[in-house]
Amino acid sequence: MKKTQRLLATAMTPLLILQCLLTPLSVWADTLQVQPEATDYSDGAASSSKDEGPVLSNEQQGAEVEQPTVSDDDSSSSVSSESTSNATDSAKPENDVSTVFGSVSYQTHVQDIGWQAPVSNGMTAGTTGRAKRVEALKINLLSQDGSPLGNDSISVQSHISGIGWELQPVGNGRASGTVGQSRAIEAIKLSLSGSLSDSYDIWYRVHSANVGWLGWASNGEPAGTQGYAYQIEAIQIKVLPKYAQDAPARGDAFRDHSQEPPTVSYRSHVSNVGWMGAVADGKTSGVIDSRNAIEALSLGVNWYGHGGSISSRAHVSGIGWQDWSSGVIGTTGQSRSIEAVQFKLNGEISATYGIWYRVYASKLGGWLGWTSNGSPAGSVGKGAAIQGVQILLVEKSGSAPGDTLNHFIGATDVLSGSSLGLNGKSLGSVQGKSILLGSENGSEPLTSLSISFDNQEILGSIDYFGFFEFGGWSGAVSDGAALNSKNDGRVLKAVRLTLTGDLSKAYDVWYRCFDSKKGWLGWACNGSDAGATISGSFLKAVEVRIVGKGAGAPGITDGAFVSDASADCAHVVYQAHSANRGWSPSVLDGQDAGTTGKSLSLQALNVSLSGVDDDSQIEARAHVANIGWQEWRSAGYVGTVGQGLAIQALELRLNGSLANQYDIYYRVHSAGYGWLGWAKNGDSAGTTGLNIQIEAVQIKLVANGGDPGTSSKPAFISTPALTLQVHVATLGWMNPVGNGGVAGTTDRSLAIEALKLNVSSSVSGGIEYSAHVQDVGWQGWASNGNVAGTVGRAKRTEALKIRLTGDLSNYFDVWYRAYCQDFGWLDWASNGQPAGTSTIGCRVDRFK
Incomplete structure (x- = not known):
């Protein structure tokens, strides 16, 4: 019997070998007794230099043994679209070996290497100690007959450098990550499908640069790092039955930089x-x-x-x-x-x-x-x-x-403050529990404050507001910020201070103002208004004190704030910014703003209403050298500051209900002309086209139909528009030319026989001209488009005289010259002087 068994065994040996060759490795391996691994999977992260982790054989590690590489078929962008066969396309019996989990196989795409050969069941995919990043990962879940399970049997998601977590996980046999982009996978999340996860856990851990092996994660938990730019260099994956005794112990599997303390x-x-x-x-x-x-x-x-x-x-x-x-x-x-x-x-x-x-x-x-x-x-x-x-x-x-x-x-919670006057002039800095900003004895108006706490022990801030002559209440600033950081000339008329945070629980802040007309006003506290908004006044000083909570006022509190919003009549307040001087104090109701007799240009102007309790306002615009007319503005100054550009003309107008009661009149002092006449309600005052600077301005409100005062001068002067048209022998009337143009012909020896002149100006007056005609002599004066000379008589013009009339002659000169036969261009003449020749019979070919 034993001999028969030996013969049968000998005969079956080739068949067994053949069976082994034809059976998938995973199934064959499952028939063998598994020797326990000499591995403690609870091992924590090792340093990258030691690179230890679980102790696996060289073959199990897969990192020390050179792995064969496979063809790199993936595209150079995302690799998540790689196709594999789906083994779940047709329904199969529940216990069919093609639907029952058998093993896990996985492979990595490694920097400078490409796709490595697959490894399985806890072996190492990737490299360690070589500083090479894992760029992509494929995982294959195989059935007991070696065929792949369905695409949805596993979910694989990678956190990629420069991209973050993939938007969509990939399935069984598909690649997660990138190829050809030099991007590292930094973390992974792996999870099994619902039915598979009922019986199995998927365990995984990664080897991260600068960290080494991290702890084990499972079932969708992240493994790796985020926010450090640490690349994964190797991966180990195991699929084990639920509650398996040899399951790894969870460790420090994932490190998120955003979760670390600052x-x-x-x-x-x-x-x-x-x-x-x-x-x-x-x-x-x-x-x-x-x-x-x-x-x-x-x-x-x-x-x-x-x-x-x-x-x-x-x-x-x-x-x-x-x-x-x-x-x-x-x-x-x-x-x-x-x-x-x-x-x-x-x-x-x-x-x-x-x-x-x-x-x-x-x-x-x-x-x-x-x-x-x-x-x-x-x-x-x-x-x-x-x-x-x-x-x-x-x-x-x-x-x-x-x-x-x-x-x-040292002393704590000490006030520190500084103040500014016009044109950014420093009025000093002070410290203490009580501080005085500005000076009651000086003439300088306050334009800005800065208040803060030094040696601050109690948390909180000091906020402060300002009421400005041109613009009203400002927003709050705090803790040393300037109340007004612009050099816009606006003076302070009232303030409001508050404490915040724990400071407001420990202290009261008291403050009072010194007004240029009213003197010291009463004390205000913790956000109440202090100051005066009466016309023509401004703050010269503000006193601030910090006292213990509830300690009471430092002095009289009556009359802390004075307002004239219900005054009997409206006022116009305005302020000039002049060359070399900057901003001057504001004036009101027809007073001079600016300078006269000093050749200092007016460069900017603030203007507003006072004593008005509705929405009425003044709009203004300026004509500025090198700029021209600016846009209308109802807040802030017109003109420029710091550019050295003169205002040459102004226009003002009223808006709101006040326009039904008043006209706004204004006039300017222009260089070389002095005070011009009054303009009103949006009309122009000053000059344009003449490069003449305004040096001062007066503005007033006059009841509708009232008289601002007499003036014989025009309010606005602009360059007159001049036209000259000549009648030339054999050619007739030529096209007209403008101011500075040449009328006539060149190199044709054709005489001018007649001419007409016209002038258009904002200033009253006209133009007169007389021609010296062949065989006639000097004619009488013609004017405003009438003909001087002759037409149809073939008589040459030999000379010309031109003069201005009316107010036009007070503000402008007229200059002219003639191009004469045998002489060419003669010198310039002006204001009625003759230009040309007489008694020698020379024609005029051209006039300019």
């Missing part, structure tokens, strides 16, 4: 050392236990995927508090030490984190206490330089990193 980095410029290297998150910057002071600081915050910034400022020896800055604070090259600092967060980061900091000052005993979010750290008035600083970010709910006592030595 970091703050900073570096110091130290005396005798220079700029030091940057440190971060609470480490010491500077050189403590030394005399080398910090002179400058540079800070930055990094929170990937989020917004935010840091504002800083420093109290510098010999300078004081600098302005808030997003860049470097302090100084370099000036041997000035920083004595105190303030830092605060802006934007999105400020809603989640606070910024904490402390300084080291050897003169004050070393490290001072911690403080945060804009509060000062250091000292003022002690001459104590800081030698070190520590800064870190703490979540809003977190506690201080250490002791907070004695973080600042």
Whole structure:
């Protein structure tokens, strides 16, 4: 019997070998007993240099053994459209081996290599230790008979460098990622279909550049990195039964840069050392236990995927508090030490984190206490330089990193303010719990204020508004910003101040104004109006005080704000900007604005109504040298500032109900002409085409039909339009020419026999002319288009006289010359002088 069995076994051996050759490797492998892997799949991420991870044999790893490559058939863009056969097209019995999961096979497209040969069941696809990116990935789920499962049996999605997560996952046997674009896969998500996922889990992990092997993920969880630009270099994938005892332990499989906390980095410029290297998150910057002071600081915050910034400022020896800055604070090259600092967060980061900091000052005993979010750290008035600083970010709910006592030595929550007068003139800077901006004794009107807190201990801001003579109430500005940063001449008439945040809970802000007509007004508080909007007045000073909450007014509160919106009549207020002088104080109701007798051009003009409680307003426009007529404006000045361009003409008009009651009259003082006549309601005043500057202006409101005053001069003067037409022998009347044109013929020896002149002007008057005619002599004066000379008598014109009449002669000269036979062009003559010849019989060929 045993002999028979041996003979049968010998005879069957070739058949078994043939069976093995014809059976798919995956099915054949499943019939063998699987030896347990010497692998601890709970192994965490290894460093890229060691590149260890689970301990697999060389063949299992697939990274140390050179893998064959396959043809790179994919397109150079997306590779997700690669087609494979779908094994689920026809219905098959539930237990058919072609529909039951057998194994997983996967392959990677690697930088400089292309598609590698497939590996399976936890082996490594890709490379390690060679810094080569995985660019694409294909996964094949195979049935027990070795045929691929359906396209929808698995979902594969990649996060691609420069693109992000693929919009649509790909299915079984299809490629995820790109080929030919030099883009790395940085993370993957793999999941099985509903029916397959009921029985199996898919496990996977990746080897990322700069990290090494990350932990295992499963069933759609991300594996890899996002936001770091770390390429995947290798991948391992396993499909295991649900609750398999040999399933890997989950680890740190995915790192998302946007989920990491922000970091703050900073570096110091130290005396005798220079700029030091940057440190971060609470480490010491500077050189403590030394005399080398910090002179400058540079800070930055990094929170990937989020917004935010840091504002800083420093109290510098010999300078004081600098302005808030997003860049470097302090100084370099000036041997000035920083004595105190303030830092605060802006934007999105400020809603989640606070910024904490402390300084080291050897003169004050070393490290001072911690403080945060804009509060000062250091000292003022002690001459104590800081030698070190520590800064870190703490979540809003977190506690201080250490002791907070004695973080600042000096007065806190001190007001700091500055003010400006006309043309940007500085009126000084002040500090204290009570500050005076401007001067009650000076004549300079206030045009801008800046108010802030120094050594601020309590969080919050100070907001302030201004009522301007030309424009009304402004929007709010805060914390040291200029109330009016433009050189537009507008003077302040009233103010309004408020505190925000915790400052408003700890303090009241009181303020009062000194008006140029009313003097000191009453005290106002916490957003109430203070000042006066009466016509022709302006603020000369504003006093501001910070007092404890509820402490009461510093003085009388009656009459803090005076308004004349219900005044008996309307007023027009205007203000001139003159060459070499800038803005002058405003005037009203017919007074001179500008200069006379100084040859200083008017370059800009503010104009508005006062004492009006409706929507009536004045519109203005100016004719400016090198520009021409500007557009109509109802707010802001007309003309230009800082360009040296003269206003040459003006037009003003009323809008609103006031136009039914008043006419607006205006006149200008023009160089060389003096005061011109009155214009009204949109008419032009001044000159155009003559390059003559306006030097002063008067504006007034006059009841409809009223008289602004007498003037014999025109309100507006423009270059007259002149036409000259001549009658030439044998040719007749020629086409007319304009001012400066030549009438007649050239090189034809044809005499001018007659001529006609016309002039059109905004100024009253006309033009007269007389011809000296062959055999006749001087004719009488002709005018305004009538004929001088003869027509049809073949008599040559030998000379000409021209003169202006009426007001036109007061503002213009007329110049002319003749081209005469045998002489050519003769010299210019003007205003009635003869041009040409007489008694010698020479014809005139041309006139100009």
